[in-house]
Amino acid sequence: MSAVLRAWETVLQSIELDLLSGRLRPGDHLPPERALAAELGVGRSSVREAIRVLEVLGLLRTSSGSGPGAGAIIVALPGGGMSALMRLQVAAHGFPVADVVKTRLVLEASVVTELAEASAQADSTMVATVSLRPNLSTPVQLLDAMESPTLTEAEFLTLDAEFHLALAEASGNQVVTATMAGLRSAIEGYARAGATGLASWAHTSIRLRAEHRAIVAAIEAGDAPAARSLVHDHIAGYYAETHQTHLLAAHHTDASGQPVAR
Amino acid sequence: MSAVLRAWETVLQSIELDLLSGRLRPGDHLPPERALAAELGVGRSSVREAIRVLEVLGLLRTSSGSGPGAGAIIVALPGGGMSALMRLQVAAHGFPVADVVKTRLVLEASVVTELAEASAQADSTMVATVSLRPNLSTPVQLLDAMESPTLTEAEFLTLDAEFHLALAEASGNQVVTATMAGLRSAIEGYARAGATGLASWAHTSIRLRAEHRAIVAAIEAGDAPAARSLVHDHIAGYYAETHQTHLLAAHHTDASGQPVAR
DNA sequence: GGTGGGGTGTGGTCTGACCACATGCTACAG
DNA sequence: CTGTAGCATGTGGTCAGACCACACCCCACC
Numbered sequence: 001m002s003a004v005l006r007a008w009e010t011v012l013q014s015i016e017l018d019l020l021s022g023r024l025r026p027g028d029h030l031p032p033e034r035a036l037a038a039e040l041g042v043g044r045s046s047v048r049e050a051i052r053v054l055e056v057l058g059l060l061r062t063s064s065g066s067g068p069g070a071g072a073i074i075v076a077l078p079g080g081g082m083s084a085l086m087r088l089q090v091a092a093h094g095f096p097v098a099d100v101v102k103t104r105l106v107l108e109a110s111v112v113t114e115l116a117e118a119s120a121q122a123d124s125t126m127v128a129t130v131s132l133r134p135n136l137s138t139p140v141q142l143l144d145a146m147e148s149p150t151l152t153e154a155e156f157l158t159l160d161a162e163f164h165l166a167l168a169e170a171s172g173n174q175v176v177t178a179t180m181a182g183l184r185s186a187i188e189g190y191a192r193a194g195a196t197g198l199a200s201w202a203h204t205s206i207r208l209r210a211e212h213r214a215i216v217a218a219i220e221a222g223d224a225p226a227a228r229s230l231v232h233d234h235i236a237g238y239y240a241e242t243h244q245t246h247l248l249a250a251h252h253t254d255a256s257g258q259p260v261a262r
Numbered sequence: 263m264s265a266v267l268r269a270w271e272t273v274l275q276s277i278e279l280d281l282l283s284g285r286l287r288p289g290d291h292l293p294p295e296r297a298l299a300a301e302l303g304v305g306r307s308s309v310r311e312a313i314r315v316l317e318v319l320g321l322l323r324t325s326s327g328s329g330p331g332a333g334a335i336i337v338a339l340p341g342g343g344m345s346a347l348m349r350l351q352v353a354a355h356g357f358p359v360a361d362v363v364k365t366r367l368v369l370e371a372s373v374v375t376e377l378a379e380a381s382a383q384a385d386s387t388m389v390a391t392v393s394l395r396p397n398l399s400t401p402v403q404l405l406d407a408m409e410s411p412t413l414t415e416a417e418f419l420t421l422d423a424e425f426h427l428a429l430a431e432a433s434g435n436q437v438v439t440a441t442m443a444g445l446r447s448a449i450e451g452y453a454r455a456g457a458t459g460l461a462s463w464a465h466t467s468i469r470l471r472a473e474h475r476a477i478v479a480a481i482e483a484g485d486a487p488a489a490r491s492l493v494h495d496h497i498a499g500y501y502a503e504t505h506q507t508h509l510l511a512a513h514h515t516d517a518s519g520q521p522v523a524r
Numbered sequence: 525g526g527t528g529g530g531g532t533g534t535g536g537t538c539t540g541a542c543c544a545c546a547t548g549c550t551a552c553a554g
Numbered sequence: 555c556t557g558t559a560g561c562a563t564g565t566g567g568t569c570a571g572a573c574c575a576c577a578c579c580c581c582a583c584c
Contacts, residue, residue, distance in 0.1 A: 006567070006568090007567075007568060007569090008567090008568095037569095042568080042569085043567095043568055043569040043570070044569080044570085044571095045567095045568070045569070045570090046567085046568065046569080063576090063577090064575065064576050064577070065575090065576050065577030065578065066576080066577050066578045066579075067577065067578040067579070068578090069577085069578090070576085070577065070578080
């Protein structure tokens with residue numbers, strides 16, 4: 001396999017090896033494109049193609065100019081590339097919306113479970129060794145912003161998607177956060193598409209706000225089963241309401257993690 | 263924001279819009295690079311950068327030559343790009359291994375739950391309307407291959423990773439499958455790294471084989487809770503055994519992975 | 525000492541050229 | 555008429571060179 005690596009692939013491979021070996025670390029500068037091209041014996045355009053890939057994947061950022069801050073810098077920001085990937089994958093009809101929703105159910109149930117358990121643990125242990133209590137300030141701020149009555153549907157749903165992403169971030173799991181970030185645009189897409197067919201947006205938005213508050217309350221109370229259940233109903237409910245298909249409720253998996261009811 | 267799109271970004275955007283509008287569908291050919299460049303008023307190198315990105319993301323494949331089969335063809339194979347993304351993300355220390363493992367626990371528990379429930383449903387309904395029974399032939403074939411006593415550790419672990427991916431595929435959820443495919447190389451990486459420190463590989467591999475068989479048996483028996491529990495113990499057990507850290511039980515690692523990059 | 529302007533190095537882009545390859549057609553031989 | 559060898563064509567893959575815009579750095583000048 002991999003008969004002969006194309007020029008840009010050798011560049012990508014070289015950079016990947018440098019990352020793995022530790023020669024390149026987040027924060028470091030990549031050599032200038034021209035230098036890299038000469039060093040690897042390829043054309044500058046091939047170097048650029050590899051750098052472009054890494055940039056879209058969220059592994060580095062580039063900026064023109066001179067001095068520190070310019071050039072290609074390793075950043076490795078999670079979700080940066082996953083977002084582009086998921087968005088394009090959905091655009092190309094690669095992912096059925098139902099699968100996106102089901103994956104949300106699984107991941108978000110896990111997220112709020114972890115958050116609630118961390119919260120409960122922070123309560124039980126008086127010890128102030130490490131602040132285990134999850135930081136929900138960002139999600140709460142988003143909820144406050146969503147109270148504004150002047151929001152359009154699109155604006156509301158954008159904040160909604162940000163709220164769910166913020167919960168994932170608060171859980172601290174970077175892989176889940178990255179995946180959720182990737183799904184975000186897909187989520188916003190189907191949410192917005194479905195919202196146009198709702199009987200009463202005002203009514204629905206009020207319900208969504210209340211559900212969000214309830215989820216946060218359950219987390220802060222350390223009630224993991226409740227948080228899990230609320231999140232499931234929140235996501236599945238909106239999907240069912242906007243897509244007229246009750247398939248999700250049918251099999252009703254309690255998502256991931258531990259069984260809810262024994 | 264988004265002051266001025268760079269040339270290759272306009273190309274990417276144009277293709278994305280064509281995908282969303284249905285002008286481009288999986289199986290279609292992209293216009294030749296030169297034509298696309300002329301059409302969009304950019305240089306061919308910019309078109310190439312956009313195409314390169316789409317190729318790495320698994321949205322199209324390119325081939326030289328002439329006639330049908332050559333050129334850039336939309337494929338939208340799920341997980342194609344996620345694999346590159348995750349691999350590089352891990353290479354750049356973007357994802358802690360613990361988060362990868364925790365995400366596996368969540369996703370795979372969901373996968374086997376769905377499989378087991380589908381299996382149980384297939385049993386209960388005598389009706390042969392649609393064969394709901396999940397197709398486990400690929401996973402089982404992999405298990406058979408893993409019985410070979412001549413396998414090296416690396417070969418065994420490769421098959422192991424493939425087995426878990428095959429389970430995800432069998433579940434039918436494309437988003438989960440894509441994510442697992444992306445995590446696969448990361449999984450193989452930490453599994454292989456940890457295996458070198460094991461007391462007895464022979465002993466461990468025997469246990470892993472047995473656990474795999476038990477998981478499949480639970481799925482086929484339609485016993486979702488058992489399957490979920492077995493998968494959890496299987497993954498967490500190996501991780502604990504090879505990493506000596508029981509951090510998984512006490513989750514929530516505050517992730518402040520933002521690189522300083524300045 | 526402060527300040528302005530040019531020098532310099534960087535990414536961003538375009539152009540043109542060449543190569544390798546796969547195809548398809550055509551002209552020639554049978 | 556048929557089959558095949560070989561050239562024409564169109565494609566991606568790559569390179570080299572050139573120019574631009576930009577941000578920083580340094581030094582001469584005020």
